[in-house]
Amino acid sequence: MLVQKQTNSDGVYEILRNQILNLKYKPGYPLSALYIAEQFNISRFPAREALLKLAKNYYVDIFPQYGTRVALINLDKIAEEHFLRISLESAAVQDFIRFHHEKDFTMMELFIERQKEAAKNGHTVQFLEFDNSFHKVIFSAIQKPRLWNLMLNFNSNEYRYRLLSLSIMPALMQSVITSHTQLLNAIVSLNTMLAITSCEKHLADFDENLNKLITSFPEIFTKNGAAYPRLPKHTEGYPLNFRDYIIKKKII
Amino acid sequence: MSTVTEKHQRRNNSQEIYNILKERILNLIYKPGYPLSAASISKEFQISRSPAREALLTLASNSLVDIFPQIGTIVSLINLDKVSEERFLRISLEKRAIHEFIKEFNESTIVTMEKMITLQKTAIEENNIVNLLFWDDSFHRELFTSINKPDCWKLLNEFNSNEYRLRLMALSTVSKTMKVIVESHETFLRALKEKNEITALNTSYEHLTRISGEIATLAAKYPEIFTCNGAKVLKKQKDLSSFPDNYLFQLQKEFQKDNL
Numbered sequence: 001m002l003v004q005k006q007t008n009s010d011g012v013y014e015i016l017r018n019q020i021l022n023l024k025y026k027p028g029y030p031l032s033a034l035y036i037a038e039q040f041n042i043s044r045f046p047a048r049e050a051l052l053k054l055a056k057n058y059y060v061d062i063f064p065q066y067g068t069r070v071a072l073i074n075l076d077k078i079a080e081e082h083f084l085r086i087s088l089e090s091a092a093v094q095d096f097i098r099f100h101h102e103k104d105f106t107m108m109e110l111f112i113e114r115q116k117e118a119a120k121n122g123h124t125v126q127f128l129e130f131d132n133s134f135h136k137v138i139f140s141a142i143q144k145p146r147l148w149n150l151m152l153n154f155n156s157n158e159y160r161y162r163l164l165s166l167s168i169m170p171a172l173m174q175s176v177i178t179s180h181t182q183l184l185n186a187i188v189s190l191n192t193m194l195a196i197t198s199c200e201k202h203l204a205d206f207d208e209n210l211n212k213l214i215t216s217f218p219e220i221f222t223k224n225g226a227a228y229p230r231l232p233k234h235t236e237g238y239p240l241n242f243r244d245y246i247i248k249k250k251i252i
Numbered sequence: 253m254s255t256v257t258e259k260h261q262r263r264n265n266s267q268e269i270y271n272i273l274k275e276r277i278l279n280l281i282y283k284p285g286y287p288l289s290a291a292s293i294s295k296e297f298q299i300s301r302s303p304a305r306e307a308l309l310t311l312a313s314n315s316l317v318d319i320f321p322q323i324g325t326i327v328s329l330i331n332l333d334k335v336s337e338e339r340f341l342r343i344s345l346e347k348r349a350i351h352e353f354i355k356e357f358n359e360s361t362i363v364t365m366e367k368m369i370t371l372q373k374t375a376i377e378e379n380n381i382v383n384l385l386f387w388d389d390s391f392h393r394e395l396f397t398s399i400n401k402p403d404c405w406k407l408l409n410e411f412n413s414n415e416y417r418l419r420l421m422a423l424s425t426v427s428k429t430m431k432v433i434v435e436s437h438e439t440f441l442r443a444l445k446e447k448n449e450i451t452a453l454n455t456s457y458e459h460l461t462r463i464s465g466e467i468a469t470l471a472a473k474y475p476e477i478f479t480c481n482g483a484k485v486l487k488k489q490k491d492l493s494s495f496p497d498n499y500l501f502q503l504q505k506e507f508q509k510d511n512l
Contacts, residue, residue: 079401144337
């Protein structure tokens with residue numbers, strides 16, 4: 001009996017997590033157990049369980065009087081997520097250069113090609129999926145898959161920020177492809193210094209848009225210790241799909 | 253259907269029980285491999301099966317226990333491949349933290365870290381290994397706090413269940429390592445103060461990999477508590493008498509006896 005309930009709320013958790021990451025819900029959106037129960041046709045209890053798990057992993061914030069909100073994009077946490085990523089990736093890349101297989105390079109080339117296709121078709125979410133796959137090859141090759149999973153669960157702010165950036169400036173996808181190509185070339189030529197520099201540069205691919213985004217959507221960003229902004233309390237104040245909304249709005 | 257208050261209490265209960273069990277597992281009160289059932293947890297803490305099972309599930313999701321379908325739940329063995337991964341994370345993060353710290357730090361952080369070394373010395377005098385590890389961890393945490401990366405530290409602290417227990421084993425069963433910890437920290441802090449990044453990095457690396465040499469000895473002496481990825485699953489340990497009430501205490505007693 002308990003196992004069945006777990007499956008329900010776990011499945012719903014995964015779907016909601018993906019929807020939050022892929023910006024279906026605008027950061028700050030009021031996400032209630034009632035809404036989840038209705039959307040997924042489940043009872044209140046597993047809906048609440050799913051919400052609690054989302055809160056535990058920082059995808060939503062629970063405010064006792066205010067309700068539950070999809071987490072705002074926290075700029076301080078982006079810095080922490082970058083710190084983790086660059087620390088792990090520079091170390092991983094060094095080991096990868098020492099212990100690699102030809103087939104790993106082939107895989108990485110393949111994912112870059114997939115990214116090129118996704119960029120041509122303007123499919124930003126797919127683009128980021130192939131981006132993840134590209135980086136994952138490195139961690140699988142050095143047999144540290146747990147560390148990759150760790151990074152995946154510790155990037156909810158920077159992932160959404162990257163998706164936001166790509167959605168208003170699709171041309172950025174080209175910069176990412178260039179960075180990946182440079183990184184792969186450095187690795188293939190076994191040039192550790194160049195590989196590490198490429199990693200650092202890659203991390204800065206999305207820096208230029210930050211101010212523009214903060215100006216256009218101040219209400220979706222926050223920092224540690226900042227006061228919570230006044231947000232529409234009801235779902236009518238929010239678009240049905242935030243990502244579609246910002247693409248149509250054409251900020252640039 | 254229970255009331256909102258009861259459900260709230262149950263959640264609190266399960267969280268508290270989780271914290272207590274986590275501490276017992278990390279501090280080797282429970283010997284790795286010890287069979288931990290929802291029934292025994294219910295009985296000991298006088299709670300119903302549901303929160304007991306919830307606590308066990310949370311422990312499993314944090315790799316502190318392993319749930320085997322036919323066998324039951326056991327306290328996770330110390331997995332040497334996972335130690336390798338945990339160490340990789342620690343070394344990579346600390347390397348970058350040192351780099352950021354040296355770029356700009358303030359004196360008050362150095363003072364705090366000096367205080368922690370003093371507290372480590374006290375712990376050694378009192379022969380309190382758990383306290384020593386606490387102040388050791390606090391020393392390293394200070395590094396991350398001062399560069400405004402507290403979440404990275406929290407991550408490190410939660411992703412170390414194998415490495416932490418290995419350190420505890422090493423300290424409890426091999427005599428020379430305690431003083432070396434303090435000396436390493438002092439050298440490390442001096443290097444940071446003098447902005448000597450290379451010495452700081454080398455000291456940090458040595459410090460974090462110090463017990464590598466002792467792993468083989470430990471695995472030979474206590475084979476039943478270690479494992480690695482892909483190792484064969486154990487048979488069910490029905491005989492609870494092979495598990496002491498406090499494994500760490502037993503280890504320390506044996507060690508003192510061996511060294512008389």
